[in-house]
Amino acid sequence: MRLTPYRSVLGLPGVRTLLVVAILARIPSVAAGVTLTLHVVLELDRGYLAAGLVATASTIGAAVGAPLLGRMVDRRGLRPVLAVCTVAEGVFWSVAGWLPYPMLLGLALLAGVLMLPIFSVVRQSLAALVPPDQRRPAYALDSMSVELSFMVGPALAVLLATAVSPQATMWAVGVGVVLSGTALFVFNPPVRAESESVAADGPVPPRRSWLTPRMLAILAIAAATTLVLGGTDVTVVAVLRESDQVGWTGLVLALWGVYSLIGGFVYGSLSRVPSPLVLLAVLALGTVLVALAGAEWFLLAVALIPAGALCAPALAAAADAVSHLAPPSVRGEAMGLHGSAITVGLALGAPLAGWVIDASSPRWGFVATGVAGLLVAVAVLPVYLSRRRPPLSVPPTQRAAEPSLAATD
Structure with missing residues (x-):
């Protein structure tokens, strides 16, 4: 086992910052699912089936929206997509706690389509920042950062929901998502390497x-x-x-x-x-x-x-x-x-x-x-x-x- 591949990757410009931002930005996103579940079960007094339907609606929306948002990044650049998704998620989390269940279900589907594409953006940026022969350790670091986020995010959501309230947890998730989108907007990691820009500006391959x-x-x-x-x-x-x-x-x-x-x-x-x-x-x-x-x-x-x-x-x-x-x-x-x-x-x-x-x-x-x-x-x-x-x-x-x-x- 060698440490040299990691030292080389982390020494590339922008990679270390991207991974740190990714860990912090993913925490509110991975906490969203358990937060919605606790809200539906504890505050709306619905069963776990109803909570599961909200999670399913959000998941369907995210599965549909991810390639659409990725295509927008390819065509329009990263910042316009981040701006739209950050605003959309901010609106959703600011009003979701006050909505009756049927409206929450429908809005969860729409919010899923416009979910902040943190995971795919980070992976796309790593491909732009890291040469092809060094991407294996880069994506290994990314997978480990995802693991850390999943170990921290849901646990924090449960702790805050039980210590304060699910409503406060929803607001906290909303604030976290908005801060994450803002941080990515300011950082604006590249989605293409400089050597790829000329080729990428040509005709889009079918x-x-x-x-x-x-x-x-x-x-x-x-x-x-x-x-x-x-x-x-x-x-x-x-x-x-x-x-x-x-x-x-x-x-x-x-x-x-x-x-x-x-x-x-x-x-x-x-x-x-x-x-x-x-x-x-x-x-x-x-x-x-x-x-x-x-x-x-x-x-x-x-x-x-x-x-x-x-x-x-x-x-x-x-x-x-x-x-x-x-x-x-x-x-x-x-x-x-x-x-x-x-x-x-x-x-x-x-x-x-x-x-x-x-x-x-x-x-x-x-x-x-x-x-x-x-x-x-x-x-x-x-x-x-x-x-x-x-x-x-x-x-x-x-x-x-x-x-x-x-x-x-």
């Missing part, structure tokens, strides 16, 4: 030229990765509740996050790494094997080590692959599609695990989500195999002109 089977495979891998993670999250809670050890849930989930941080750090320091497909397959298989862990909480925590250590690497590998496959002029839209894939995966993982848990027993949640990940890996395997053997009809000069896929193989 979508079919870059949304290839290879790109679709990477997007499917990203979605399957977060599906496995979302299902694992729910299943851990259910398993500990069944064994009357729910008090250890926070510690087990925190250890799971630490495993991911360590795995991401190791991944970014290596000179050769497995492909995103292999990382997904091993992550999914490791998740299935967690079902064999004993009943005690510490045995579950130990069983999560192999799969947990691959969370950040799998997410980083998919983002790195998208950055290599997408032309600079459409990288915002491509990263938006990547963000949508991640969002859809998270949205599917929890209900899939929950459905299986309700129909059988908690441990089968690990099996269900792990098998789902393995099925996606098998489904995209032909794309990888065909890419390794280009058809003979493709001229050698054209093969040489294709984007480098070293980071994805």
Whole structure:
């Protein structure tokens, strides 16, 4: 394991500032979901189904809006998009606490479409700031920063909601989102490298030229990765509740996050790494094997080590692959599609695990989500195999002109 790749990446102009801003800016965004849930359940006196519908509406909006906002970034630049989204989110969080449930449901959908695109913007900016051969440690750092935000954001939201009120938490999230959008607006990280600007100002390549089977495979891998993670999250809670050890849930989930941080750090320091497909397959298989862990909480925590250590690497590998496959002029839209894939995966993982848990027993949640990940890996395997053997009809000069896929193989 080497530290040199990280030193080189963090020494590039703008990268360190971008990562610090990203960690702070993502905290209110990742706290939004649990904040809305607590508001609907505690202050609107609705059930968890109603709270889940609000979260689903926001998720659908975010999945639809991410590529649209990315396309706007490609066409109009970053600052106009940040300005519109910051104002829209500020309005939503300032009035959401006063709305009746039906209006909150509809506005959550619209706010999701205009959700501040922090995750995709950071990844697009890293592709602009970091040379292609150094992006692996850069995206590993990004995945670790996401992990930190998820470890801090929801916990802060729950603490503030229980210590003060869900209404105050909603205002705090709104203030945090507005400050995040403002910070990104002022910082204005580049979305294209200087060497890419000339090429990006030319004709926009048709979508079919870059949304290839290879790109679709990477997007499917990203979605399957977060599906496995979302299902694992729910299943851990259910398993500990069944064994009357729910008090250890926070510690087990925190250890799971630490495993991911360590795995991401190791991944970014290596000179050769497995492909995103292999990382997904091993992550999914490791998740299935967690079902064999004993009943005690510490045995579950130990069983999560192999799969947990691959969370950040799998997410980083998919983002790195998208950055290599997408032309600079459409990288915002491509990263938006990547963000949508991640969002859809998270949205599917929890209900899939929950459905299986309700129909059988908690441990089968690990099996269900792990098998789902393995099925996606098998489904995209032909794309990888065909890419390794280009058809003979493709001229050698054209093969040489294709984007480098070293980071994805």
